[in-house]
Amino acid sequence: MTTSRAVLVSCLLTLTALSFLSAEFTFPTLDSTEDLRRVFTDRSLSEQSLLLLHLFANNVRISKNNNIYPAFDPTNNFGNVYANRHACSSIPRIPRYVYEPRGLKNIPMENRARIVLCLYAVALQKFSFNDDVTALQSLRDQYDQNIDDTQLNDIINIWGRKQAPLGLLVSLIINRHGTEPTYEWKNCELQQIYVDLVTGDRGYVKILWRNVPQDLLNDDVAVVLFNNQLEPNAGDSYVYILQITSSEGSYDTNVALNEGLQARLHKYKKSGWFSSTVEEEICRGKELQSPDRVPVRTNRHIELQLFVRNGYSCFRVYIDDCDDWSSHFPNAWVGLYTSAGERTENYKQWQWVSKFTKGLNDGDYETLEHCTGTVIAPGLLAKFIVYEYFNIARTPLWPAKN
Structure with missing residues (x-):
């Protein structure tokens, strides 16, 4: 040390x-x-x-x-x-x-x-939050090479992908590498296999994959979509299945984009012309997540996020104290824009924050939400507006690759 x-x-x-x-x-x-x-x-x-x-x-x-x-x-x-x-x-x-x-x-x-x-x-x-497994491996290699990929996989499963760097830091401090994993799944990236979900046309999911080993392809393998990481493998709980025959490729599905969707690599068996069986899980890709929320500059207790629901662009406002919210910005509104350089008055769609519907409680925050009629697409962003066209917060651009 x-x-x-x-x-x-x-x-x-x-x-x-x-x-x-x-x-x-x-x-x-x-x-x-x-x-x-x-x-x-x-x-x-x-x-x-x-x-x-x-x-x-x-x-x-x-x-x-x-x-x-x-x-x-x-x-x-x-x-x-x-x-x-x-x-x-x-x-x-x-x-x-x-x-x-x-x-x-x-x-x-x-x-x-x-x-x-x-x-x-x-x-x-x-050790700040991020979901880059390659960066996590580099941190591990820099501070303690005795933590192998299996133990790193346990840290990811226990802490979650985004908080895994914090979990690694705790493991380094208390020297506990052999913790029991909460779940038994394996992360594809730790096996140098890449399975990603990105924004396709018309708000649908596009599947990308690469580095799938030939021995897996020889035994038949499929990319299977689940609603979220906690969805069980048992039965027909998946929402989409795609058999793959090449080590690298892409495919446009008819599944609408939603937060939490996850691609898993499974062994796969065809049992007839129109039927198939999803067998043993090989590994999992990361869940599809909307870009991070941003603070509203004039108040630390309010944050703005652009998210997706059923393929459409939606706004989410995080508020630390809902009772005091309306007195801060009684005429606040959020607009949807097609590029970062778009003038504030040239919004594509907009809505008063006072007309948002109540969303789920996020622990530290209450949430208010509004979904537009605009299909989500790369380059879109949201702005928080007060005093006519005064912009006090802007989300990151919706990425081509989530």
Whole structure:
């Protein structure tokens, strides 16, 4: 273990320990470093650590469900809150009270504090949520090559594809590689087999596949579509089946695009001219997901997403507090656009947010939804509009490849 990794792991373990403490004990409200000193009087927590805890506490937000989120994007930058004119460009900048603390003039704090902050921020960057299995394998190879693909597959099954980097980080910290998987399925990408679902014509699913081994093709194999990852293999629970005879190819189906659709590779047996049997599962591709939601700039508790339902473009607004929602933007509306450069008034379709219907609760958020009559297609995006044509949020473009 290198020095930087040791410091990083120690920092993360400290934060984990503090989170467990907060679950067991009720602490008074902390408003200053003096309050922190009183809490940690009998604990071996250094003055430098108190200052860094104060720094992080002032740059997070806590949802109504007590989930904690950074007030900046750790995957993009460290935020301007760490300003320090004397810091070099390769180390994040921090407030003056951290690098020149009162009463600690003889302690070389400046670089030490920035380096600890840098390591924490780098961890957030490296292990941030994504569903790229190849990137996950690279992270594994960088930090612990003793975790094999079977164990990595277990981490993906337990944590989910998008949170798997966080699961890997936890495995590295507590050195638990042999955890029991929640489910027994295997991920195709870990076997270098690629099965993808993308946006086809008229809002239908297009299947792409490549690197299917010849020995599987010789025994008959099919790509089978299921409504979601939790759908069982038993019976006829699948929504579409396509026998494939080549290692690479594509096929346009008549299945409407929906969030959660998943392609699985199965052994396949024809039992007559018009009948067939889906047999043993080989591996699974990732679920079809809409692009990530984006925050509405004037309010951190509102987010916007463009999603698909039955092949049509839909809007979803995530709201932290529905009761207070209408007072923020009584005349807000969301528009659908055909390109990022389209003028705000040149929308394809639109609807008042007040006329959206209530969607499912997302844990930290209530949701409001509206589906348009426009078929989903690559290049479409949604904008959140207030004050006539003032745009305060814009979703990513709908991708050609989901």
